[in-house]
Amino acid sequence: MLAYIIRRVAQSVLVLLITGFVAFSMFSYVGDPVENMLGQERTQADVDRLREQLGLDQPFVVQYAKFLGQAVQGNFGLSYRQGRPVSDILSERLPATLELAAVSGLMALAGGIGLGIFTAIRRRGVGANVIMTLSLVGVSLPTFLIGILLIYVFAVQLGWLPSFGRGEVTDLGWWTTGFLTVSGLKALVLPAITLGLYQMTLIMRLVRTEMLEVLRMDYIRFARARGLRERAINFRHALKNTLVPVITITGLQLGSIIAFAIITETVFQWPGVGLLFINAIQFVDIPVMAAYLMMISVMFVAINLVVDLLYFAIDPRLRVDGRSGGH
Amino acid sequence: MTGPVLSVRDLVVEIPTRRGVLRPVDRVSYDIAAGEILGVVGESGAGKSMTGNAVIGLLDRPARITAGEILLTGEPIHGLNGEALRRLRGRRMGMIFQDPLTSLNPLLTVGDQLTETILEHLPVSAAEARKRAIAALEEVGIPAARQRIGSYPHEFSGGMRQRVVIALALCAEPELIVADEPTTALDVSVQAQIIALLKRLCRERGVAVMLVTHDMGVIAEAADRVAVMYAGRLAELGPVREVVGNARHPYTAGLMASTPSASGGHRRLRQIPGAMPRLDAVPDGCPFHPRCERAEARCRQAPEPMLQTCDGRAACWFPVVADEEVPA
Amino acid sequence: MSDHQVELQTRRTPGRFARAWDSDLAYSFRRTPVAVVSAAVVLILVLSAVFAPLVAPYDPFDPASLNLMNGFTPPGQPNALTGETFFLGTDDQGRDVFSTILYGMRISLFVGFSAVLLAMVIGVVFGLLAGYVGGWVDSFIMRIADIQLTFPAILVAMLIFGIAKGITPPEYRDQMAIWVLILAIGLSDWVQFARVVRGATLVERSRDYVLAARLVGQRPFAIMIRHILPNVLNPVLVIATISLALAIIAEATLSFLGVGAPPTRPSLGTLIRIGQGFMFSGEWWILLFPAATLLALALAINLLGDWLRDALNPRLR
Numbered sequence: 001m002l003a004y005i006i007r008r009v010a011q012s013v014l015v016l017l018i019t020g021f022v023a024f025s026m027f028s029y030v031g032d033p034v035e036n037m038l039g040q041e042r043t044q045a046d047v048d049r050l051r052e053q054l055g056l057d058q059p060f061v062v063q064y065a066k067f068l069g070q071a072v073q074g075n076f077g078l079s080y081r082q083g084r085p086v087s088d089i090l091s092e093r094l095p096a097t098l099e100l101a102a103v104s105g106l107m108a109l110a111g112g113i114g115l116g117i118f119t120a121i122r123r124r125g126v127g128a129n130v131i132m133t134l135s136l137v138g139v140s141l142p143t144f145l146i147g148i149l150l151i152y153v154f155a156v157q158l159g160w161l162p163s164f165g166r167g168e169v170t171d172l173g174w175w176t177t178g179f180l181t182v183s184g185l186k187a188l189v190l191p192a193i194t195l196g197l198y199q200m201t202l203i204m205r206l207v208r209t210e211m212l213e214v215l216r217m218d219y220i221r222f223a224r225a226r227g228l229r230e231r232a233i234n235f236r237h238a239l240k241n242t243l244v245p246v247i248t249i250t251g252l253q254l255g256s257i258i259a260f261a262i263i264t265e266t267v268f269q270w271p272g273v274g275l276l277f278i279n280a281i282q283f284v285d286i287p288v289m290a291a292y293l294m295m296i297s298v299m300f301v302a303i304n305l306v307v308d309l310l311y312f313a314i315d316p317r318l319r320v321d322g323r324s325g326g327h
Numbered sequence: 328m329t330g331p332v333l334s335v336r337d338l339v340v341e342i343p344t345r346r347g348v349l350r351p352v353d354r355v356s357y358d359i360a361a362g363e364i365l366g367v368v369g370e371s372g373a374g375k376s377m378t379g380n381a382v383i384g385l386l387d388r389p390a391r392i393t394a395g396e397i398l399l400t401g402e403p404i405h406g407l408n409g410e411a412l413r414r415l416r417g418r419r420m421g422m423i424f425q426d427p428l429t430s431l432n433p434l435l436t437v438g439d440q441l442t443e444t445i446l447e448h449l450p451v452s453a454a455e456a457r458k459r460a461i462a463a464l465e466e467v468g469i470p471a472a473r474q475r476i477g478s479y480p481h482e483f484s485g486g487m488r489q490r491v492v493i494a495l496a497l498c499a500e501p502e503l504i505v506a507d508e509p510t511t512a513l514d515v516s517v518q519a520q521i522i523a524l525l526k527r528l529c530r531e532r533g534v535a536v537m538l539v540t541h542d543m544g545v546i547a548e549a550a551d552r553v554a555v556m557y558a559g560r561l562a563e564l565g566p567v568r569e570v571v572g573n574a575r576h577p578y579t580a581g582l583m584a585s586t587p588s589a590s591g592g593h594r595r596l597r598q599i600p601g602a603m604p605r606l607d608a609v610p611d612g613c614p615f616h617p618r619c620e621r622a623e624a625r626c627r628q629a630p631e632p633m634l635q636t637c638d639g640r641a642a643c644w645f646p647v648v649a650d651e652e653v654p655a
Numbered sequence: 656m657s658d659h660q661v662e663l664q665t666r667r668t669p670g671r672f673a674r675a676w677d678s679d680l681a682y683s684f685r686r687t688p689v690a691v692v693s694a695a696v697v698l699i700l701v702l703s704a705v706f707a708p709l710v711a712p713y714d715p716f717d718p719a720s721l722n723l724m725n726g727f728t729p730p731g732q733p734n735a736l737t738g739e740t741f742f743l744g745t746d747d748q749g750r751d752v753f754s755t756i757l758y759g760m761r762i763s764l765f766v767g768f769s770a771v772l773l774a775m776v777i778g779v780v781f782g783l784l785a786g787y788v789g790g791w792v793d794s795f796i797m798r799i800a801d802i803q804l805t806f807p808a809i810l811v812a813m814l815i816f817g818i819a820k821g822i823t824p825p826e827y828r829d830q831m832a833i834w835v836l837i838l839a840i841g842l843s844d845w846v847q848f849a850r851v852v853r854g855a856t857l858v859e860r861s862r863d864y865v866l867a868a869r870l871v872g873q874r875p876f877a878i879m880i881r882h883i884l885p886n887v888l889n890p891v892l893v894i895a896t897i898s899l900a901l902a903i904i905a906e907a908t909l910s911f912l913g914v915g916a917p918p919t920r921p922s923l924g925t926l927i928r929i930g931q932g933f934m935f936s937g938e939w940w941i942l943l944f945p946a947a948t949l950l951a952l953a954l955a956i957n958l959l960g961d962w963l964r965d966a967l968n969p970r971l972r
Contacts, residue, residue: 014802015802022814026818136961140900140904140957141954142907145927148927148931152939218424218430219431222422222424225416227413227415227448227499228447232447256806263911278912281813281816281817281820289817301805316479317479
C-alpha cells in the first residue's frame with residue numbers, strides 16, 4: 001500500500017512539473033513580457049536591463065527551475081493588465097469560487113447519487129424514465145444556457161433572486177464569505193444550481209450505469225437466491241460495490257466543478273478566479289493565466305490523491321495488497 | 328411416508344423474442360424426495376440451468392413460466408408473487424452457483440453475509456446468528472471458523488469459497504438445494520471434496536438436492552437419480568445406475584459413449600454427430616432425430632415422444648434395449 | 656465499367672439495402688421513435704445549415720442588405736418604421752434573426768464536425784501506435800492522455816485558445832478564431848478515441864491471424880489497420896456522436912464566454928452572447944431563438960448517440 005501511495009505521489013509531482021512547464025512556456029514564448037511591461041518609449045538599454053532583471057538571458061533550464069521556485073512560493077509576478085501581484089489577485093478571488101464550488105459540489109453529489117440509485121433500481125418505472133430523459137436534456141443544455149434560463153425566470157420575471165454578483169460578503173480577514181448574510185445566500189442560489197446541475201446529471205448517469213452493472217453480478221443473484229430483501233440487496237450489496245468505481249470519476253467531476261465555475265462565474269458576474277481567468281484570456285494576461293493553471297492543477301492533483309486514499313477505505317481487497325484491483 | 332420435497336409438473340418456460348417465442352424448458356416433469364440428489368444433465372443450452380432458475384423463481388426477464396406447476400412439499404409455488412417467493416428463497420430452498428469467485432460479495436465479510444441471511448429468515452438474536460454462522464462454516468469444513476468469520480471472500484481459496492457458498496445456501500436450513508454447476512469452476516481435486524460435502528449434507532440433513540451439471544462423472548458420483556435434458560425436454564429420467572449402465576435414449580447412450588469414465592476401462596470415446604438444435608430451430612417430432620441413427624419416419628413427425636407417452640423412462644419411440652450394443 | 660458490372664451492381668444494391676434494413680440496428684432504429692425523431696431533427700438542421708445561403712431569406716453579413724431602421728423588430732410583426740416583417744424578428748442591427756441562426760449554425764456545425772474529425776484522427780492514430788508499438792511509446796502516449804484527462808476538456812480548450820491567441824498577431828485574431836477553435840476543441844477530445852482504439856489493438860495484436868500474417872511475410876501494420884478499424888467502428892461511432900454534441904456545446908460555450916467565434920462571424924454561442932444583453936430590456940427573441948436552436952441541435956445529437964450506444968451494446972438496457 002505504501003508503495004502504491006508513493007507511486008501516486010510521484011505521478012502527481014510529474015503532473016505538476018508538466019503543467020508547470022506549460023505555464024512556463026506560456027511565459028517565455030507567448031507574447032514578449034518585456035514588450036508587455038515596458039511602454040512604447042523604451043531604449044535598448046531598458047530592454048536589456050529588464051531582460052537581465054527577469055533572468056531572460058539565462059539558460060532555459062535555469063529559467064525553468066527559477067520559475068518553479070517562484071511558483072512554489074506563490075509568486076507569479078505582476079498581472080499585465082492590473083499591474084498588481086498575481087498572487088494577491090488570486091487570493092482575493094479564491095474564496096468566492098471555493099464557496100460556490102463547495103455548495104454546488106455537495107448538491108451535485110447528494111442529488112446525483114440519490115437519483116442514480118433511484119433510476120437504477122426502478123429502471124423500468126415511469127419516474128426513472130422521465131428522470132433519464134430530463135437528464136439527457138440536462139447534459140445537452142450547456143451550463144451557460146441553464147444560467148441564462150434561471151436568470152430570466154427568477155431574476156427578470158419573478159424578481160426573487162439577484163442576477164449577478166455575490167451579494168453582501170463578510171470579511172474575515174483572510175477569507176470573505178457570503179454564507180453569513182441573507183443577500184450573500186440569496187446570491188448564491190442561482191449560480192450554485194447552474195454549476196451543480198450539469199455535474200449532478202453526470203454523476204447520476206454514472207451511478208445508474210455502474211449500479212446496473214453491479215446488479216447483474218453473480219453475488220447479487222446469489223443474494224436474491226438467499227431471499228434477502230430488495231432493500232438489503234440494493235443498499236447493502238449493490239450500493240457499496242457501485243461506489244468503488246463511482247468515487248474516482250466523481251472525484252474528477254468535483255475537480256472539474258472548479259473549472260466549470262469559469263462559465264457560471266461569467267454568466268453571473270461572480271467575482272471568483274474563473275471570471276478572472278476568462279478576462280485574462282481575452283486580454284492575453286499571461287501571468288494570470290499561468291498562475292490559474294498552476295493553482296487548478298494543484299487542486300486537481302490533491303483531489304486525485306484523496307480519491308485514491310478513499311479507495312483504500314472502501315475496498316478491502318486493496319488493503320491487503322496494492323496489486324489486485326478490479327473484480 | 329411423505330410426498331416428494333419438490334415436484335415439477337409439465338413445466339414450460341418461454342422467452343418471447345423478435346423472431347418468435349423460444350421454449351428453453353418444454354413440458355418437464357420430475358420429483359425429488361428428501362435426502363435424494365437428482366442430477367440434471369445436458370449440453371449447454373439444453374435448459375437445465377433454466378429449469379433450476381424457474382424452480383427457485385429467479386428467471387431473468389423476459390423468460391417466464393407459461394405452463395405447468397412447481398410444488399414444494401405439495402404447495403404450488405410457481406404462481407407466487409415476488410415477496411412470497413423471496414420468503415421461500417433461502418429459507419426453504421437454497422441455491423448454489425457455479426463460480427464461487429463471483430458468488431460472494433467482495434466488500435462484505437463472510438460473517439456479514441451469513442448473519443444477514445440467518446437474521447432475514449430465522450427469529451434469532453444477532454449473537455445467536457453469529458453462533459449459527461460459525462456453526463455453518465464448521466459444518467462445511469472450514470478450519471478455524473471462529474477466526475475466519477471476519478475474513479473477506481478474497482482471503483479464501485476457490486474451494487474454500489465454494490464451501491462458504493454452500494454454508495450460505497444451507498444456513499437457514501432449507502429443504503431443497505438447487506446446485507447449478509457447483510463444481511465446474513473448481514480444480515478436479517477440489518471437485519471431489521465439494522461433491523462429498525454435498526452428499527454428506529444431503530444425507531445428514533435430509534435435504535433434497537437438484538444437481539445441475541454437464542459432467543456425467545459428477546452425476547455418476549453424486550446423484551441418486553438422473554434427468555437427461557435435450558433441447559429443453561427430458562430425454563431420459565431414471566436411477567443413476569440404470570441410466571448410466573443401460574441408457575435407453577439414444578442421446579443418453581451417445582452421451583455415455585462420449586464421456587471418459589474412470590471405471591469403464593479403455594473404451595474408445597465416440598462422439599454424437601451434429602449439434603443440438605438452436606432453440607429457434609427445434610425440428611418437428613423428436614428433437615434428436617437429425618442426429619439419431621435409429622430415427623425412423625415416426626420420429627420426424629408430431630407428436631414427438633415424451634416420457635409419459637413412451638415407457639416412462641426414455642422419451643423415445645425406439646429405445647435402446649438392455650444388452651444391445653451401444654450405437655455408434 | 657462494362658455493362659456486365661453495372662448490372663451486377665444494380666442487382667446487388669437492393670439486396671444490400673434490404674440486409675441493412677433488416678439488421679438489428681435498423682430494426683432497433685425503427686422501433687425507437689426517439690431515435691427517428693432525433694435523426695430527423697439533426698438532418699433538417701444540418702441540411703438547412705449547409706444550404707443556408709439558399710434557405711435564409713437574407714444574408715446577414717452583407718452590409719448592403721442591412722437597414723439599421725429594422726433593428727429590434729419583434730418576430731412576426733411589421734417593423735414600426737419600415738413596415739417590414741421578419742419571421743423570427745431582428746437584432747439590434749436590423750439583422751434577420753432567422754438568417755443569423757442559419758449562418759451561425761453553419762459555423763457551429765463546421766467547428767463541431769471538424770473538431771471531432773481532428774480528435775478522431777489524432778485519437779485513432781495515437782491509439783493504434785500505443786497499442787501496436789507498445790513499450791515506451793505506449794506509456795508515453797497514455798501518460799499524456801492521463802494527464803490531459805486530469806483536466807476538463809473545456810479548460811484545456813480554453814487554454815489552447817488562450818495560448819493560440821497570444822501567438823497570433825492581433826490583426827489576424829478574428830480571422831483565425833474559427834481554426835483556433837477547431838484546434839482547441841479537437842485537441843481537448845482525442846483521449847477517448849485513443850483509449851478505445853488502443854484497447855482493441857491490444858486484443859487484436861495477440862490474435863493468431865496477425866501472427867500468421869507475420870509468418871507469411873505480410874506487413875502486420877497494414878493488417879492491423881484492415882482488421883482493427885472495423886472492430887472499433889462501433890465504439891468509435893458512438894464516441895464520435897456524443898463527442899459531436901459535446902464539441903458543439905464546447906464551441907457555443909467558448910463563443911459565449913467571448914473566447915470563440917468573433918461577432919463578425921458569429922456562431923450560435925456568439926449569438927447567445929449578443930442576445931443575453933437584451934434579456935433585461937425585453938427583446939427576448941434575440942436570445943431565445945438561437946438558444947432554442949442550440950438546445951435542439953445538442954439534444955437531438957445526444958439522443959441519437961444515447962440510442963446508438965444502447966443499440967450497439969444491448970447489455971446495458
